[in-house]
Amino acid sequence: YEEYHEAVEEGVEFIFHSAVAAMKDENDVLKALIVDRFELVPDPNGGRPTLEKVEGASFEMECDYLIPAVSQSADLKLLPEEWEIERTSWATIKTNGKDYMTSRKGIFAAGDCExxxxxxxxxxxxxKRAASVMSRYVMNGEITLTNDEIMEDHLRKLKVYDKKEKIQGWLPGLPRQHSEVLTVDERKDNNREVKYGFTQEEALAEAERCMRCYYIAMVAH
Known part of the structure; x- marks a missing residue:
């Protein structure tokens, strides 16, 4: 989110839901791109939306340099097909999101591949949680969660912390610290460090911000 807005400040133009269809050149020198436009179509089953081409909406864009940057996807070719591990509609490994066991007993997945x-x-x-669960599974063959992990799930369901919540009442909210950032004119044409990070005082102030501890106390009581 921050990187996008900083790029816009520097003059970068984003054209969403589009893709390069063809490149035009003169004597092997790139001159222009033919770009197709797409629209996002939701999946009625709640899976990943699909992009469908908008006919007649293609356009030509003059171009001097083209730098491809094509997202990321999980490379799951190492998983034997005979394991029949269930996948999500996003082509990642499906788990129940709690103990990270996959559809094949003894195989766990977490992080980006999930x-x-x-x-x-x-x-x-x-x-961290996957390693915790796997260590107990290796020892006794059972899938269990610790009390702390169970409490984490309860707090997540109760939404104890909501970063959009407006803090009111006897315990006021403290604003998030923001590190110093180079101005647009200072950063847009070089590779200088953009964000300087926190000073010691700012880091301590950020670490001391309340995460609604009294909500957690009420749940634990």
Missing amino acids: YGPMTIVNAVGQA
């Missing part, structure tokens, strides 16, 4: 590209925080958090 949910697709995410943040490192999500991936590491899932890997």
Whole structure:
């Protein structure tokens, strides 16, 4: 989200739901692109939406350089077909999202190969629980969750923390710290560091922000 808006500030134009159909050149020098437009069509079964081409909406764009950057997908060719591991509509490995067991007993999946590209925080958090579950499975052959992991699931369902919630009442909210960022004119034509990170004081203030602990206390009581 932040990277997108920073790019827009620097003059980058995004054309969503489109794809290059052909490249036009003169004497092997790239001159223009033929771009098709698409529309996002929801999956009635709740799966991944599909892109369908909009007929008659293609256009030509002058071009000097073309840098392909084509998303990410899970490479699951290492999984033997005879295992018949169930996949999601996003072509990732399906689990129940709690203990990370797949449709084949003894095979676990977590992180990007389960949910697709995410943040490192999500991936590491899932890997931690998956390792916890797998260690107990190796020891006794059973799939179990610790009390802490069960509580995590309860808190997630109760939505104890909602970053969009407007904090009111006796415990006011503290605003998130933002690191210093180079101005557009300073960063748009070079490879300088854009964000300087937190100072020690800012880092401490961010770490001390309340995560609605009194909600958790009420649940635990």
